[in-house]
Amino acid sequence: MSAHPHPGPAFAQHNHAHCAHDALTRAEAITKEAGVRLTPVRRRVLEILLEEHKALGAYDVLARLAAEGFGNQPPVAYRALEFLVEHGLAHRIQRLNAFTACTHIGQAHAPAFLICRSCATVAEAEAAPARAALEQSAAALGFAIERTTIEALGLCPACRGAT
Amino acid sequence: MSAHPHPGPAFAQHNHAHCAHDALTRAEAITKEAGVRLTPVRRRVLEILLEEHKALGAYDVLARLAAEGFGNQPPVAYRALEFLVEHGLAHRIQRLNAFTACTHIGQAHAPAFLICRSCATVAEAEAAPARAALEQSAAALGFAIERTTIEALGLCPACRGAT
DNA sequence: CTTGACCTGTTATGATATTACATACATAGA
């Protein structure tokens, strides 16, 4: 057990079925705790996001939902995604206008996102240090930070290795 | 002379006419140096962005251009904006899907953006320290960062003071 | 001049996101 939130498995080999199942279990717990409902659409959207460590656009999610008999209009997807983001079960990736399942559900964390430009895998890195540094710069200007977006584009370990 | 790139004037009282005029002068120099043309549309778009320390959407810019007799189709605005960003004369703000004139034209800088949620003013802060911290986190995962986006939402000094 | 590179303009379309309203469902109080 690591002493601090561990890096998250996105770039490492791991039992992903287990990884996804775990996330769902935690999501159930979190929502129950918060007194909100992880309804079928919401749960299914989370499952879809959990299939891969990538980011999916709202319309990609919507297409999947529609194919499975859920509604087929944009708000169906956007609402479920908004719910997931609001409760810390998913994150929005600004650079991609897309969404990814949180890999640290239930753990307090300040995520920075590492987006592989080759394979599109998205991992969460710890943003606390970067954030602290930014606070410094901002404080010097008298600016009070409330929310930060930290995203990096680059190459993941696997894609660096590949020719 | 400050030892490192100074914070930029967005949140401070300053002679903005002078600020904008300076930026244009530098833009002329930069483009001449690079052997590219700061054509009338491009120059005008930069002037429009320089009017305020805020971010403007491409269609806002387009409306202004159209009203002044330039083309009135999206590519006219997007192309000019793309040119400005490419040559470091403007920046794209991901969170806002919008563009802002660079306040450090001609200076090498790694900008983080501070966006006031109350008055929409955008300032550039030095992102180098935050970026360095992020490199650390990323390196630990074997990820090679190529480009970073660092944006913060919050309250500027003026809006903090106001009731 | 002519050529070629680049810039501008326009049409058309694609991609992302929200507003507004109607219907269905869960559940707590009467």
Next chain:
DNA sequence: TCTATGTATGTAATATCATAACAGGTCAAG
């Protein structure tokens, strides 16, 4: 149990952001 209430879902319509593809204009080198 019944019904009132809040919440969730479904749908239509529309707003907002962005790009592809092509036609015509400008300008300087040869």
